[in-house]
Amino acid sequence: MEIKVLKNVMMKNNAIGGDNRWRLKQSKVFSLNMVSSPGAGKTTLLKHTLGRLTRNHKVAVIEGDLYTSKDALALEQFDIPLIQINTEGGCHLDARMISTAMDNIDLESTEILFIENVGNLVCPASFDLGEDKMVLLYPITEGDDKPSKYATMFQKADLVIINKVDIAPYLNVSPEKAAEEVRKINPDCEILTLSATKMETLDGWFEWIEKEFSLKSQE
Amino acid sequence: MHEGKIAQYVMEILEETVNSDPELKTKKISKITFSQGYPPSVVPDSFEFYFTELVRGTSFENAVLEYTELPDISDGGFYITSIETSEENTGGN
Numbered sequence: 001m002e003i004k005v006l007k008n009v010m011m012k013n014n015a016i017g018g019d020n021r022w023r024l025k026q027s028k029v030f031s032l033n034m035v036s037s038p039g040a041g042k043t044t045l046l047k048h049t050l051g052r053l054t055r056n057h058k059v060a061v062i063e064g065d066l067y068t069s070k071d072a073l074a075l076e077q078f079d080i081p082l083i084q085i086n087t088e089g090g091c092h093l094d095a096r097m098i099s100t101a102m103d104n105i106d107l108e109s110t111e112i113l114f115i116e117n118v119g120n121l122v123c124p125a126s127f128d129l130g131e132d133k134m135v136l137l138y139p140i141t142e143g144d145d146k147p148s149k150y151a152t153m154f155q156k157a158d159l160v161i162i163n164k165v166d167i168a169p170y171l172n173v174s175p176e177k178a179a180e181e182v183r184k185i186n187p188d189c190e191i192l193t194l195s196a197t198k199m200e201t202l203d204g205w206f207e208w209i210e211k212e213f214s215l216k217s218q219e
Numbered sequence: 220m221h222e223g224k225i226a227q228y229v230m231e232i233l234e235e236t237v238n239s240d241p242e243l244k245t246k247k248i249s250k251i252t253f254s255q256g257y258p259p260s261v262v263p264d265s266f267e268f269y270f271t272e273l274v275r276g277t278s279f280e281n282a283v284l285e286y287t288e289l290p291d292i293s294d295g296g297f298y299i300t301s302i303e304t305s306e307e308n309t310g311g312n
């Protein structure tokens with residue numbers, strides 16, 4: 001006897017992602033899921049971002065890491081809610097982990113929630129966390145052919161940040177070419193070019209956050 | 220690399236499906252068919268590595284796993300399309 005089931009397995013995750021999205025909307029929290037390959041500069045960018053944003057926004061951070069607390073420790077200097085999730089080898093954060101982490105954050109007094117996903121350019125694409133925007137950090141040091149090779153992640157991103165452009169002159173890579181390649185895979189996303197280590201290159205990023213935050217507040 | 224988590228989700232859905240049907244509960248499952256949307260998000264070999272562990276000792280243990288593609292569905296979804304029972308009873312209730 002054959003029984004039709006017809007269930008999308010990903011719905012197990014995505015249903016919880018949907019609940020998360022609802023909770024975040026209720027509390028008017030703007031949330032960002034920061035994804036990238038390992039070492040692309042997520043924590044570095046977050047550190048500079050918190051230094052600036054905590055002046056006039058209530059910010060919280062969820063740090064995903066395989067086993068360590070290194071990234072969370074790097075952000076400890078800021079007096080903000082900071083939740084560490086260890087995936088114990090898992091290659092991505094999933095919606096259930098975020099739901100549990102959110103239980104430990106006072107969402108009512110949070111305006112912006114940053115989620116640093118596990119460094120991986122494949123798996124996080126399949127797991128909706130319930131975030132408003134997916135931000136993909138793409139370091140130019142990886143070469144300008146990555147968008148087509150890791151297409152799913154690039155397709156899902158709302159914002160692609162081409163990072164580490166300060167080193168581009170030392171390598172045979174061009175940020176312009178990288179941006180073109182991103183466009184081919186995802187014509188709709190926004191693209192920023194910067195160096196997470198250089199505060200003076202981050203204005204576009206801060207403007208983007210403010211713009212998206214105020215759009216979200218008006219919903 | 221995320222197939223371990225997917226295998227857990229599959230197991231949860233299979234158990235919910237079987238437990239909601241009293242007749243199904245007593246049967247062994249001979250075949251499970253999966254379909255993948257585009258782009259495919261699950262590598263069958265890796266999935267089976269985890270799934271085989273999870274089904275040990277359950278009525279799904281000896282099920283044949285089959286995969287089909289749904290190139291027109293571009294949600295990257297992984298679907299359980301159907302399960303087939305064998306005539307054999309599980310021996311329990």
Ligand SMILES: Nc1nc2c(ncn2[C@@H]2O[C@H](COP(=O)(O)OP(=O)(O)OP(=O)(O)O)[C@@H](O)[C@H]2O)c(=O)[nH]1
Pocket residue numbers: 036037038039040041042043044045071118119120163164165166167194195196197198
């Ligand atoms: N030159 C240069 N180095 C950078 C830049 N951004 C990050 N780095 C360096 O890249 C290395 C990795 O940065 P992280 O911020 O730890 O990267 P990450 O994405 O958080 O890494 P994981 O969490 O391990 O995936 C560090 O040594 C940073 O100083 C940049 O714009 N320019």
Ligand SMILES: [Mg+2]
Pocket residue numbers: 042043044071116
């Ligand atoms: Mg990091």
